[in-house]
Amino acid sequence: MxxxxxxxxxxxxxxxxxxxxxxxxxxxxxxxxxxxxxxxxxxxxxxxxxxxxxxxxxxxxxxxxxxxxxxxxxxxxxxxxxxxxxxxxxxxxxxxxxxxxxxxxxxxxxxxxPLEIQDHPFLFRYLREKSDGQNIFHKAQEWKHICVAGNGIQGVELAEQFSLMGKQVDLLGPESRPMANRLDPGMSRLVEKTLISHGIKVYNQKGSSAGTDAGDWDGTVASIGxxxxxxxxxxxxxxxxxxxxxxxxxxxxxxxxxxxxxxxxxxxxxxxxxxxxxxxxxxxxxxxxAGRDVELEQQPFRLKLDLFDKHFYALWYTPGLEADPGVESRKLPEAPDLEYCRLFRRGNEFVSALYCGDPAIGKTIITPLVRQGAPFDTIVNRIQNRPSD
Ligand SMILES: Cc1cc2nc3c(=O)[nH]c(=O)nc-3n(C[C@H](O)[C@H](O)[C@H](O)COP(=O)(O)OP(=O)(O)OC[C@H]3O[C@@H](n4cnc5c(N)ncnc54)[C@H](O)[C@@H]3O)c2cc1C
The missing domain is CATH 3.50.50.60 (FAD/NAD(P)-binding domain)
Known part of the structure; x- marks a missing residue:
């Protein structure tokens, strides 16, 4: 040709x-x-x-x-x-x-x-492309009890979606808590609590390898990376x-x-x-x-999760921060618009933020201030003195 x-x-x-x-x-x-x-x-x-x-x-x-x-x-x-x-x-x-x-x-x-689960008695489906989602939606019309394998962010979102479709959902995954690679234990537990409060059964540290957790599922979807x-x-x-x-x-x-x-x-x-x-x-x-010479720089791209009625936000969090001797964290007090908030610093340099609460806190305070290179104390002060409704 x-x-x-x-x-x-x-x-x-x-x-x-x-x-x-x-x-x-x-x-x-x-x-x-x-x-x-x-x-x-x-x-x-x-x-x-x-x-x-x-x-x-x-x-x-x-x-x-x-x-x-x-x-x-x-x-x-x-x-x-x-x-x-x-x-x-x-x-x-x-x-x-x-x-x-x-x-x-x-x-x-x-x-x-998607990574695929090998040698399992159940046929797992995966969601990466639009046609995958359309196929899963149609199949799910016949499903009553669904297993979502993988307790990362996509597994959590899928569990929510099937729950919104009125299905009985089991979320299982190898990690000790949902989204363990993306969130600290406190916020992970809040995600888990939210799932459970909507009737989703959460099984942590449950691998999806052959035969270990076969339930009476009529639908199986996996998101394991x-x-x-x-x-x-x-x-x-x-x-x-x-x-x-x-x-x-x-x-x-x-x-x-x-x-x-x-x-x-x-x-x-x-x-x-x-x-x-x-x-x-x-x-x-x-x-x-096209001929320019532009270099990538680190940007404040956050991970957000809107789960049922809650908003979760994570910026630059990795579990490694917990063991870093140069990094300290500070929890801010709970408030009606802030159910959880933990911020990380190295000296007065901002390192990471996690919170569950009003989306505006991330959008109008944390992300823009980090983009401007604001010091840690400034970010904390602005969150603490945010205008209330
Ligand atoms: C269900 C789902 C939910 C997500 N939610 C979030 C979220 O909330 N927030 C977030 O930040 N990120 C999220 N992500 C991740 C985010 O979508 C990806 O980081 C982003 O799409 C990456 O963009 P990309 O263009 O690099 O690759 P992709 O979006 O993967 O696109 C690659 C494209 O290339 C095509 N392609 C592959 N191989 C070939 C080939 N050989 N020839 C021709 N075409 C090819 C694929 O078909 C695809 O269309 C989510 C991902 C998924 C799947």
Whole structure:
């Protein structure tokens, strides 16, 4: 089949890929851009998949941009097109349907794929793409008692969604408490309490390996983590660990090839695995592909969880902070709009924040102040002296 040339080719059309195209267009209004997507729907807000599942969604729901936007921006989109190989030396991308695409610069933005449970008597389903969610929703109409395996954030959200659909839900996972890698024990317990108060049964330290916890479930869904979707690059010669290694300019080991988002593995301690980090990395990759020289910097991208009627917020928390001798934490008193709040400092430098309460505290106080580089005491004072309703 005849080859085609684009100045810029982006593999993966989700947050990182679309932001990369936006970054390119912010610098270069004329160069030809191709977005290659394995999914057969226009790019959409993936984070909604586990938050809107109980209502189901259609192909046109929560799109990042309408079709017209791609036309206006002169961005060609190949939907249902899977990249299967890349030959950096000849600047060529190969698609599963036999098409060969020649490029000037290329961005790898193929995201991540769910880890799967092997050798289990139950058939587990996984939620990563819109079609997965649509299939799970339809299947769930027949389910009464559902096992959600994996007690990380997505498992917690799925448990909530099935509960909202009126199902009996068991949430089980290997960790000693829900979201143990993302939250401290105090906030984890609050998440657990919230789940239990809505009738969800929580089984911690329950692996999903063969036979250990088979219940009378008629539906089983798992969320036990992800791995960067980099397998298709195995013969490309690009340096990978589990993901594609990038530098602070989103460049890979190969000339003219960049990477961004969940597929990328920054060799520096920047937040990743989050929607906003994929957006930031994608945009940075795009402007650099178009000739600028912009470096990634650490950004205050928070993890948020809206669980039933509660809002949980975590910024830069890792369990390692608990054992760091240079880091101290401070709990703020409970209040009607603040059920839990713990802040971490190194001297007077802000290190991390966790809270459950009014979303405005994160949105209007913590995130903006951290972005401005405010010292710890200033952030604490502003939270304590926040205006009350
Ligand atoms: C259900 C769910 C809920 C989430 N909730 C949150 C949240 O609340 N907050 C948060 O910050 N993050 C959340 N995340 C994580 C967030 O969605 C990801 O960090 C973000 O989507 C990463 O963007 P990306 O563009 O790097 O990759 P992805 O969004 O994974 O997109 C990669 C795209 O590339 C395509 N692709 C893969 N391989 C190929 C190939 N070989 N050829 C062509 N196309 C390919 C995929 O089909 C996909 O469309 C959630 C993720 C999921 C799955």
């Amino acid at each position: 005849a080859g085609t040339f684009f100045d810029y080719v982006i593999v993966g059309a989700s947050r990182a890929g679309v932001s990369c195209a936006e970054g390119i267009r912010s610098v270069d209004s004329a160069g030809s851009i191709l977005l290659v997507s394995r999914e057969d729907v226009l790019p959409y807000k993936r984070t909604k998949l586990s938050k809107e599942l109980h209502k189901n969604y259609g192909d046109q729901d929560f799109l990042l941009h309408p079709l017209q936007w791609y036309e206006d921006q002169k961005i060609t989109v190949y939907l249902g097109a899977e990249a299967v190989d890349l030959a950096p030396k000849i600047y060529t991308l190969f698609l599963a349907d036999g098409r060969k695409i020649a490029y000037g610069r290329l961005c790898i933005a193929s995201g991540a794929s 992800v791995r960067p979707a980099a397998v298709w690059l195995r013969d490309s010669g690009i340096n990978t660990l589990s993901g594609v290694i990038i530098d602070t300019r989103c460049r890979t080991s190969e000339a003219e090839i960049f990477a961004a988002g969940d597929v990328a593995e920054p060799v520096f301690p920047f937040t990743s695995g989050l929607w906003h980090s994929a957006e930031y990395q994608g945009f940075t990759a795009g402007v650099n592909m």
